[in-house]
Amino acid sequence: MRAVRSFPCTMRYLPGFAALLLITTPPALRAQNGAAPNGAVSGTVVAAASGQPIGGAVVILESASDASVVASGGGTFLGRSLVSITDQDGAYRFAPLNAGVYRLLVRHLGFHPAVLQVDLSQAVPFRVSVGLVVNPIRLEAMDTRGTTTEPFARLRAPSEELRYGRLDAEQYRDERFLEGDAEVLTHSDVVEAVTLGETDLFRAVQRLPGVSTRDDFTASIWTRGAPWSQTRVYFDGLPLFNPVHAIGVFAGVNPDAIGTATFQPGVRSAEIGEGAAGVLDVTSRRPSRSGGLGELSVISARGAADWVAPNGHTALMLAARRSYIDFATRIAESLGADSGTYIPYAFFDLTGRFDAELGRGFGLEASGLLEQDHVDDAVPGLLRPTTGHWGNHAGRVSLLAPLGHWHTRTTVGVSNFTGDLGPKVDTAGIAASLPSHAPLSNSVQQTLLSTEITPHGNVAPPTWSAGIQLAVESQHFDGQYPRPYPVSGLDNSLVLDARLPVTSLWAEKRWGVGRHVAVETGLRLDAHRPLPNARGPGLAPRLAIRATPPGTRVTFTAAVQRSFQYTQALAPAGPSIGPDLYITDVWLLANDTIPVLRSDIATTGVETYVGAGWSASANLYLRRATGMAVPEPAPGGLASFRPIFVSSENRAHGLELSVRKLVGRLTMSASYTLSQSMQLSPSGISTIGGPYWYPSTADRRNVANVTAMMRMGTAWRVGGAFTAASGAPFSRFIIGQTACDSTTSQCSQPDTSALTIGLPNAERAPGYASLDALVDWTRSVGRFRIGAFLQLRNVLDRANAVTYFGTIKCSAASPPTLLPVPGGLCDRFDKGVPILPLVGVRVAF
Numbered sequence: 001m002r003a004v005r006s007f008p009c010t011m012r013y014l015p016g017f018a019a020l021l022l023i024t025t026p027p028a029l030r031a032q033n034g035a036a037p038n039g040a041v042s043g044t045v046v047a048a049a050s051g052q053p054i055g056g057a058v059v060i061l062e063s064a065s066d067a068s069v070v071a072s073g074g075g076t077f078l079g080r081s082l083v084s085i086t087d088q089d090g091a092y093r094f095a096p097l098n099a100g101v102y103r104l105l106v107r108h109l110g111f112h113p114a115v116l117q118v119d120l121s122q123a124v125p126f127r128v129s130v131g132l133v134v135n136p137i138r139l140e141a142m143d144t145r146g147t148t149t150e151p152f153a154r155l156r157a158p159s160e161e162l163r164y165g166r167l168d169a170e171q172y173r174d175e176r177f178l179e180g181d182a183e184v185l186t187h188s189d190v191v192e193a194v195t196l197g198e199t200d201l202f203r204a205v206q207r208l209p210g211v212s213t214r215d216d217f218t219a220s221i222w223t224r225g226a227p228w229s230q231t232r233v234y235f236d237g238l239p240l241f242n243p244v245h246a247i248g249v250f251a252g253v254n255p256d257a258i259g260t261a262t263f264q265p266g267v268r269s270a271e272i273g274e275g276a277a278g279v280l281d282v283t284s285r286r287p288s289r290s291g292g293l294g295e296l297s298v299i300s301a302r303g304a305a306d307w308v309a310p311n312g313h314t315a316l317m318l319a320a321r322r323s324y325i326d327f328a329t330r331i332a333e334s335l336g337a338d339s340g341t342y343i344p345y346a347f348f349d350l351t352g353r354f355d356a357e358l359g360r361g362f363g364l365e366a367s368g369l370l371e372q373d374h375v376d377d378a379v380p381g382l383l384r385p386t387t388g389h390w391g392n393h394a395g396r397v398s399l400l401a402p403l404g405h406w407h408t409r410t411t412v413g414v415s416n417f418t419g420d421l422g423p424k425v426d427t428a429g430i431a432a433s434l435p436s437h438a439p440l441s442n443s444v445q446q447t448l449l450s451t452e453i454t455p456h457g458n459v460a461p462p463t464w465s466a467g468i469q470l471a472v473e474s475q476h477f478d479g480q481y482p483r484p485y486p487v488s489g490l491d492n493s494l495v496l497d498a499r500l501p502v503t504s505l506w507a508e509k510r511w512g513v514g515r516h517v518a519v520e521t522g523l524r525l526d527a528h529r530p531l532p533n534a535r536g537p538g539l540a541p542r543l544a545i546r547a548t549p550p551g552t553r554v555t556f557t558a559a560v561q562r563s564f565q566y567t568q569a570l571a572p573a574g575p576s577i578g579p580d581l582y583i584t585d586v587w588l589l590a591n592d593t594i595p596v597l598r599s600d601i602a603t604t605g606v607e608t609y610v611g612a613g614w615s616a617s618a619n620l621y622l623r624r625a626t627g628m629a630v631p632e633p634a635p636g637g638l639a640s641f642r643p644i645f646v647s648s649e650n651r652a653h654g655l656e657l658s659v660r661k662l663v664g665r666l667t668m669s670a671s672y673t674l675s676q677s678m679q680l681s682p683s684g685i686s687t688i689g690g691p692y693w694y695p696s697t698a699d700r701r702n703v704a705n706v707t708a709m710m711r712m713g714t715a716w717r718v719g720g721a722f723t724a725a726s727g728a729p730f731s732r733f734i735i736g737q738t739a740c741d742s743t744t745s746q747c748s749q750p751d752t753s754a755l756t757i758g759l760p761n762a763e764r765a766p767g768y769a770s771l772d773a774l775v776d777w778t779r780s781v782g783r784f785r786i787g788a789f790l791q792l793r794n795v796l797d798r799a800n801a802v803t804y805f806g807t808i809k810c811s812a813a814s815p816p817t818l819l820p821v822p823g824g825l826c827d828r829f830d831k832g833v834p835i836l837p838l839v840g841v842r843v844a845f
Contacts, residue, residue: 040095040125041118045086045106048131053090056613057108057132058083058167058663061094064101064117085664095125106130107167109609109662150259151186153285166662172260176461178510178520178544179268180557180605181619181656183208185261192667192709194721194772194791197299197838201261202244202251205280207707209619209656209671210265212700212725215802216770216794216833217581218248222698223265224623225652225677226277229569229585230597233280234272236367238394241417241444242569245347245373246323247581252371252392256293256304257319257351259285266601266621267559270506270522270542271452271467274565276599276625284353284367287315297840299323300347313357322348344377347391361402368395373583377424382577384436388421390584396448402456409452416445419584421574435575437583440479442573444587447472466507473566474499475589482571482586482644484631485733485754485806494644498589500566503527508542517547526564532595532647533627538564554608565597566590570629570645588629588645595627595647613663618656625650633681633694633760638733650696652677668708676701681760694760695729702726709774717776720795727765732827733757735806754806765804765829766816771795785844793836800832 045057061082084092099122106114111132120126151169165188173184185204193204202219205211212222220228220242233240235253243252265278272279287306294303302321309315326346333341349371356364372391378384396413419442450469454462477496508522526538542561548554567589572582590596605619629645654675661668677696702725709719733754773795778787794800801816810826813819818826 039097042093043129044090055088057086059092060105153259178546179559183263192707194774199255200251207705209658223278225699230277232275238413238415240392254319259283266603267561270508270524276565287317293844295842315355317353319351345375347373363400365398384434385424386437387424390419405456413448418443443476464509469504472501484571498591520544534596558604560602597627599625616659623652649680665711670706673703719774721772724769729761730804766801788841791838797835801829802832803830
């Protein structure tokens with residue numbers, strides 16, 4: 001167990017916990033008129049059962065009115081709350097304080113929280129000691145009307161992060177998931193992950209156990225050795241297809257629009273259908289108060305605004321982001337910069353949500369996401385003149401309604417990925433060696449109608465739920481024949497058109513077996529026409545168990561599930577846009593010749609607390625996926641025609657270890673993953689001679705991550721993140737290249753044609769390591785919070801060789817971009833991000 005089921009409560013809850021100790025000692029002295037206030041609240045936090053002090057507990061003192069807790073001469077800025085972390089003796093202290101009425105909130109992992117009222121009628125010292133009761137596991141339903149339901153969402157000050165951040169995320173996780181490998185991310189987790197110039201959710205997920213990625217330049221997620229398209233990203237229940245900006249560099253979901261972000265690398269709810277390897281489930285943020293924020297980084301400018309009606313019955317949230325490299329380079333060129341400085345590329349996204357209470361238990365929710373990239377000329381050094389756009393568009397409307405003793409949620413939604421690109425008339429001075437994007441029309445769409453039923457009552461999670469869903473998926477592609485390696489003269493094209501309706505019924509039930517075991521079962525039934533690898537209806541059961549032995553703070557978990565995925569990405573569509581980045585992929589939708597991707601996964605784990613604010617966990621997993629479409633893997637010459645794909649089987653297993661410190665001035669996480677992911681080629685490949693096991697392209701055998709953040713006073717945070725991973729596998733292919741400069745890695749002929757390819761993924765790239773640092777400053781000024789940050793990527797300036805893109809003849813090598821191999825050849829790699837400073841400023845109100 002790693003989560004505390006903490007929820008705001010008043011004194012009327014405390015008798016049920018049988019443990020609140022109040023000791024008050026009012027002194028006789030009073031503050032003199034005109035003197036600075038000398039009010040104080042202090043005490044200790046102890047375990048109620050043993051009386052032992054609890055270090056690392058979070059103690060929040062907040063005003064019960066709109067008044068500040070500190071006088072203007074009190075030595076700190078005005079505010080309505082103060083935060084303290086107990087020392088090793090369990091002690092805390094707040095001073096100086098104004099006279100008034102306060103609330104004292106005490107929280108610690110593994111204990112019930114305590115909330116009590118302190119009447120400091122005079123500005124004098126006051127002592128309050130609190131005993132907390134152990135809360136190892138709660139199996140019965142929990143009323144959550146007083147709890148936060150969106151642990152990522154709040155526009156927080158640093159002090160609020162301690163109250164509403166990771167502890168609420170752990171509460172949310174503990175209430176909703178029995179699976180031990182589920183993760184609930186907070187805004188603090190994303191900041192601590194030191195992402196690339198922005199608070200990037202996808203890059204923060206890459207720091208989690210079992211997750212890796214291709215290189216520094218990609219925000220895509222490799223979950224337990226599976227490719228990016230097998231980690232399905234959902235936005236308010238709608239799937240997003242490759243939701244990234246800047247040719248894969250940044251996440252396409254604005255963090256300011258997120259209410260919750262949960263990552264499940266294995267077993268998850270029966271309500272969620274697709275996601276053969278994992279699911280990143282994102283919900284939009286529900287506005288809680290009128291306000292807003294803005295941030296300007298070296299990457300983009302973004303802002304968010306909330307409006308809540310005075311009666312609280314309607315609310316609106318809008319969040320927008322846009323890159324500005326096109327504006328900046330246009331201005332630089334107009335001020336005398338070299339011709340060709342202008343970069344005609346930009347991305348933007350717009351996210352919105354509207355909530356309305358209609359009365360008598362009815363409610364309306366609507367949300368939408370528009371994220372798009374566009375280019376309208378040559379990109380210097382990367383791409384010949386190209387015009388077009390690509391991105392995701394998703395929107396849904398949900399009606400919440402009572403139905404007797406049940407609640408219903410009926411949703412209508414559409415999610416669409418579209419990419420339309422083509423060459424623009426070439427202009428003088430454009431290097432002929434740069435790639436040119438051929439005409440491309442690519443789209444994947446899902447239209448959804450669903451109804452969910454849960455029992456009446458504000459309980460999270462509900463003891464049971466059920467639903468029906470009708471999804472119509474469609475796909476269109478008209479463009480170059482996809483290849484996983486560079487081939488010149490791709491004059492042949494591929495046209496794909498498919499449509500697949502799927503009707504799904506699902507249900508799940510949770511109950512407790514005694515007081516220390518929880519069980520959750522689920523079943524999903526997908527009805528569709530007969531398809532390869534799913535001739536009949538898709539039956540997808542799930543089972544999750546969590547147990548905490550009496551008298552311990554150790555929790556054991558186990559879970560199994562089957563799932564079906566009907567769309568999967570095959571290979572890049574069009575040329576590589578260096579460093580080995582692609583604008584879009586060719587997607588395949590299951591039909592009479594394309595198989596359904598079926599995945600079976602089993603996990604087991606253990607988690608426990610190992611100290612004040614510390615938790616540790618270990619998880620084992622097994623996954624077997626069939627019907628996986630992969631490029632034809634046979635070695636040999638590449639001049640002859642090859643099929644667009646072959647159906648393969650994937651088998652993966654691994655061990656994931658992690659330690660986290662969630663509260664205190666120092667927060668941190670460390671994880672290590674030992675894993676293997678293998679592909680089975682189909683039989684009948686003459687050059688191999690039958691079935692052949694080879695590593696998956698996303699197979700990284702060893703991955704270690706460490707993140708840490710130190711809070712220095714109320715304004716400063718200093719942090720760092722370290723990642724080390726073994727090299728990713730690749731299939732060596734020989735490029736028709738004759739000569740290269742060993743010092744610059746520049747070659748006399750363009751990289752346009754791969755001649756031969758070796759055994760599938762028989763080689764390994766060099767290992768990877770990078771250390772990133774962060775300094776963050778935030779200050780409250782009246783109703784505003786202002787801040788600034790500095791990131792330093794690759795602090796050690798390590799020269800990582802990241803992505804393989806061909807082997808050439810060479811007489812000398814220049815690591816890390818050229819690495820010698822036998823036969824007078826050199827493997828060519830893209831170089832990772834160099835030491836790179838990134839800055840930004842923000843304001844919230």
